[in-house]
Amino acid sequence: MSEKFQYSNDIIRISKFAKALSHPVRVYIIKKLSGMNTCCYSCDIVKELKIAPSTVSQHLKELKYAGLIQGITEGPFIKYCINRVNWGKAGYLFREFFGELPVEEGDICDIKLAENNKDIE
Amino acid sequence: MSEKFQYSNDIIRISKFAKALSHPVRVYIIKKLSGMNTCCYSCDIVKELKIAPSTVSQHLKELKYAGLIQGITEGPFIKYCINRVNWGKAGYLFREFFGELPVEEGDICDIKLAENNKDIE
């Protein structure tokens, strides 16, 4: 009894994409690849971030698993690029998610800013 | 030697916000609070999601730590609301992040869709 709560597909998807983006290395990679006409190799990231190849491989695997990137083999290299379809879906989801709060001025929530209210530095 | 790579503030911030949103419970809470005029109490989440109060408290703490929500005490309750300042910053960051890929049609990356290219179900 008292069955488990079922999250909506959107909530599941947002949390999964967010998880994929929850590490600086992975945000770095996506930021790099989401620009114009940009692809990269694993070794590029190794050189740029100065971390072990196996670590980079692990992060790429997670991004691939999340569907955010894709790779094609090029001889001994694997060229990674954004998966535009899923990147677009993620963008849509997040834009909708963050867009839910109206931008207009005025009290949306009748709070007085409390002591535990801290801004991002 | 070979000093550690320094991530940009944006990358750090995005990964931190993403981490805060990397769990369905937390996305659920934020989705609830980011709507019009909506606040909630810890017990609301407990009832709705049917999880232990201590678990909810833990998730709220993380969202508070990330700066996404804030709470004010109301008798034995604590009323939680979105921290609009930081929510706005997060929205800006993510919109910029996802906006970096141009929407126009055509090949941005000269890839042929490979076998490891899977869409979101």
Place this chain on the structure above:
DNA sequence: TCGTTATTTCGCAAAATTACGAAATAATAT
């Protein structure tokens, strides 16, 4: 064939996350 280069997989250890029950705290009502 034998190196070389790029990359992944494996195994492992350290750290972080998740979820829960029990106990503690805090505000209110009886």
Place this chain on the structure above:
DNA sequence: ATATTATTTCGTAATTTTGCGAAATAACGA
């Protein structure tokens, strides 16, 4: 003062994440 209600903190166990080195794999060139 005692009970009630909402919430947090604490301790704990199970799981996941992270990072690395070593070994394995794969493509290419001499």
